[in-house]
Amino acid sequence: MSTTQSSPIFDIETLRRGIEGRDALALRGLYAEDARMTVVDHRDQPSHPHEIAGTAAIGEFLDDVCSRDMEHQLGQVVVSADGSHAAYLEQCRYPDGTRVLSTSMLDLRDGRIITQTSLQAWDENNQPTEPQAPQAAPAAAMAEHLDFAAPDEIRTFPNGRAEIINAGGGVVGRLVLEPGWRWSKDVKPIAGTEWCEAPHFQYHVSGTIRIRMADGTEFDAKAGDITVLPSGHDAWVVGDEPVVAVDWQGALHYGEGT
Secondary structure, eight states: OOOOOOOOOOOHHHHHHHHHTTOHHHHHTTEEEEEEEEEESSSSOTTSOEEEESHHHHHHHHHHHHTSSOEEEEEEEEEOTTSSEEEEEEEEEOTTSOEEEEEEEEEEETTEEEEEEEEEEEOOTTOOOOSSOTTOOOOOSSOOOOOTTSOSEEEEETTEEEEEEEETTEEEEEEEEOTTOBHHHHTHHHHOSSSBOOOEEEEEEESEEEEEETTSOEEEEOTTOEEEEOSSEEEEEESSSOEEEEESSSOSSTTOOO
């Protein structure tokens, strides 16, 4: 007598709970370890979309989105009969009434997402900040005047620290890295990943830092430079001057253990 074994089913209820409850941890569990996400909108257009690889980087992205003051509603969800594909519609709303519409196509393996392509658009009348662009935050509802001399949190690690400020519904970090600091030596044991998986959007205040991407690309960033780094890189301080950089994207969990 032969038996058949059904493949795991994509968990729509967890998707709904994660989206509508802004539960990033629940959403993380829907992705395979090697998952890839592509986001296309009027900033990240089809010829240069925003691409995110691996659950660590996707988790950072989800944490950022779920931390924002906005309502999310899951609309129609469709899963193919063989369980290999799915699609869903998501509607979001900011407190100022700005509405966002996003549609996502999913490729599934064993009930988990391996690739996701999301197309999103939002109301232009109020010119809101891009709702899911990881290098930006939603439009401020009130003025804030903050100082890194009094951060909300300081995370220390060998040869450096991350000073964290919560502002405008998001997180801004100032990285202070001493001579001798190297991510693969000083932060890798904390992160538990082969490469730094936190994407960064940084302004470099002082010092020189050398950045090596996983594909072998290598360059130096100096005072006055801006760097936009996808997941998958190493970095280290060059010379005797400390490196100081302000980071609008990668600070949410930088220097925290997994």
